[in-house]
Amino acid sequence: MRKASRLFEIIQILRLARKPMTAADLAETLEVTVRSIYRDIAALQAMRVPIEGERGIGYIMRPGFDLPPLMFSIEEMEAIVLSLALLDRTADEELKQAARRVNQKIAGAVPEPLRQALDRKALYAWGSIAQPAGFDLGIIRRAIRDERKLMLAYRDELGRASERTIRPIALIYYSQTANIVAWCELRQAIRNFRSDRVERCAVSDDSTLPFIPAAQG
The missing domain is CATH 1.10.10.10 (Winged helix-like DNA-binding domain superfamily/Winged helix DNA-binding domain)
Incomplete structure (x- = not known):
């Protein structure tokens, strides 16, 4: 160690x-x-x-000693730095800005030995950067947290347009895009929606209830 x-x-x-x-x-x-x-x-x-x-x-x-709010080992610090670098390659601008703020907070809070490890910048995330979505992916994350419905204007892989009301369940980040996993009221089933095919996204005014999908089979 x-x-x-x-x-x-x-x-x-x-x-x-x-x-x-x-x-x-x-x-x-x-x-x-x-x-x-x-x-x-x-x-x-x-x-x-x-x-x-x-x-x-x-x-x-001695009682009353308060540690800084962020206390990490070097390995934990390296895991955070690399995770934040990977996050910077997504199309989620809100999370990318949050990642940069986290980096600044870490640099300002950790003791000198770990600050030196952070300053070396020896870990990098490489690969393609996801294409920006046509809307703020933060809307999806907040809808998942708040259990809110969303209304999407969506085009499938063949370019066919449709209007969907969905209950988002999860957001999966890939190197090229992000996928929204949701219950689709139109199809009455779980569906995946690529964020780069969403033309419009808005929170539904409909009040939401606990989500229980219809029985399958």
Whole structure:
């Protein structure tokens, strides 16, 4: 385990501990030597993390210490950075802007060792970028959350136009487009609608009830 990750693991362990943790306990949990734990505790105390205790007795975290809202290991940080980079390749402009804000919040909240890992920018997402939809995909996400119906003007793969009232269930992001999974009132069945074939999308004024699809077969 890298030192930066280990420091944050020690903080988490001590925050959750109900009794003092000895260096031997921490070393066994983290699979390192006791000497490494002594050095790590000294480093954390130098960073003004309120850890108290002595060798052979145990360490505790002083009550009232608040961690920054975002505390990640290096591997967790890399997972977030790569996920946000992949999200930036979708056609969902609202989520892309949100991803950039998340990156800024992470950079401003994490301690220096993780900020350095973030600044290296060694992870990239490559591939085609989805074509922008003709409407805001945020409408779909909010309709799913709020259990609202949507009205679509839609063209199928043959170019045939239709008006649909749907109950969106899920939104699946592909490299080229996003697919809306929904109950279609016209077809009385679950259907997939490609976002790049939606010409208009609006929330229905119809009040919605809990969604129970018709029995199949």
